[in-house]
Amino acid sequence: MDSITHFALGACIGEAFLDKKIGKKALLWGGLAQSIPDADFVAGFWMPLSEELLAHRGFTHSILFLVLITPLMALLGRALHRDLPISLNRWMFFFGIEIMVHIFLDGFNNYGTGWLEPFSHCRFSFNTIYVADPFFSFWPALAAIALLLIPIMSPKRPFWIKLGIILPIVYLGYATLNKLKIDRDTRTILAKxxxxxxxxxxxxxxxxxxxxxxxxxxxxxxxxxxxxxxxxxxxxxxxxxxxxxxxxxxxxxxxxxxxxxxxxxxxxxxxxxxxxxxxxxxxxxxxxxxxxxxxxxxxxxxxxxxxxxxxxxxxxxxxxxxxxxxxxxxxxxxxxxxxx
Structure with missing residues (x-):
């Protein structure tokens, strides 16, 4: 997915995990947490372009990276907010979910995602949703803006959290059904x-x-x-x-x-x-x-x-x-x- 969608969806998930314990900073933490795998853009500063193409969505989008970076980010989160009642396990769960959602969603685009790097160079791409689909991105973006503007104690916040997370899931399911229909119809045409x-x-x-x-x-x-x-x-x-x-x-x-x-x-x-x-x-x-x-x-x-x-x-x-x-x-x- 595009970076804005990752940040907005991450903000909604951050609000769901950290909510009133950390105030509206939960939105920022969520957006930043889900953006971590895209740190691979720095490879472009020194790699030849053909190598950079493979580095993007490579190791930083792998299961191994998820396992290694999650505890480090959890320790950082706890160190910066030691005065808040958020356990290390909750920080671990939060970062793990955010990064996992990022690399999972990227697998639905056509670029290819290296989930098994560096042990296998196989790229996973389900080709189910366009990298910038406004019908997917609109809901988390709208919800993130609403959560930023609504007071932290407002009873309306849970509604926006659910809208920003559940509707993209529903749309992804809809896109998957569309993919199955197109594949069935196309293979029939090719055979005929x-x-x-x-x-x-x-x-x-x-x-x-x-x-x-x-x-x-x-x-x-x-x-x-x-x-x-x-x-x-x-x-x-x-x-x-x-x-x-x-x-x-x-x-x-x-x-x-x-x-x-x-x-x-x-x-x-x-x-x-x-x-x-x-x-x-x-x-x-x-x-x-x-x-x-x-x-x-x-x-x-x-x-x-x-x-x-x-x-x-x-x-x-x-x-x-x-x-x-x-x-x-x-x-x-x-x-x-x-x-x-």
Whole structure:
């Protein structure tokens, strides 16, 4: 999830755990506690970009990190608030829950989360909810603001705590059901059209959970498309993108290329933009692909011009967006403009 959502949800959980014992500081402690795993951003200050991509949501999002950091943060919390009736065990439980919620939620996005680092480099990604979904984030943000403004002794506070925690859980369950339906429908379509594939995933399109981005293929290439929960049965337009793996033959052993292949979990294509060789990670979708099915992929990494790769994960998410593109996304999300 995005950092603001983690902070807001963490604030609500902090209020639930520490409430009147620590006053409104519970909101701050909760937000900071759930933000701890994202301390891995400091890796970017000295790591090459390709290594930084793997470091993010790596060790600091692992079960081992959770086990190691929880008692240290609990000791810090008790030391700073020694005068309050909060036991070390409660501090331990508080930090453990906050950090566990963070790394658990990140597993529902498409980036990949290294729960088993450093023992296994396997990345977990359930591809169930977009990294910044306003329908998930609105409730904890609203609740955190309300808890900040409402007096500490107000009887309304428990309502806002429940709203900020329970509604995101309900929405995550709803998103999971949507995922199951999209997967069932998509696999049926692939089977009927006799499209061969050894790798497959679906993940939500930006800012919603009704329009889903679909990728299915193998070492030769990938079929890419978008399907809405409201599309007619059997409707799914695919565009085919050849993998063109042979373009990497002369540089395949380069550490940068190895990192990118590992990061992409094999969902990649290679192509040329003019004189530059470009590595596409398909997991992050296409720039306005619901409107232009031949558009570039969000994650496109210039192998010969590394200086052009700043914010490589973010730069294409909302490129070329305007009112027309936003309306096109809305129309596709509600099942309009679908085609085979």
């Amino acid at each position: 059209r006799e499209i061969p594939y050894t790798r497959y995933f679906t993940t939500p399109a930006p800012l919603n959970n009704w329009l889903w981005y679909v990728v299915a293929g193998n070492d030769s290439g990938y079929h890419v498309g978008f399907r809405s929960l409201f599309d007619p049965p059997g409707t799914l337009h695919f565009e085919y993108f050849p993998r063109q793996d042979e373009l990497l033959d002369t540089i395949r052993d380069h550490p940068e290329v190895k990192d990118l292949i590992r990061f992409s979990q094999e969902f990649y294509t290679v192509e040329k933009y003019g004189d530059s060789l470009v590595f596409n990670d398909l997991r992050f979708g296409q720039i306005i692909g619901w409107k232009d099915p031949r558009e570039k992929f969000v994650f496109h990494y210039y192998l010969q011009h590394p200086e052009s790769n700043e914010l490589v994960v973010q730069r294409g998410r909302f490129a070329r967006w305007d009112k027309e593109i936003a309306l096109a996304l809305l129309r596709r999300a509600i099942g309009k403009d679908a085609r085979d």
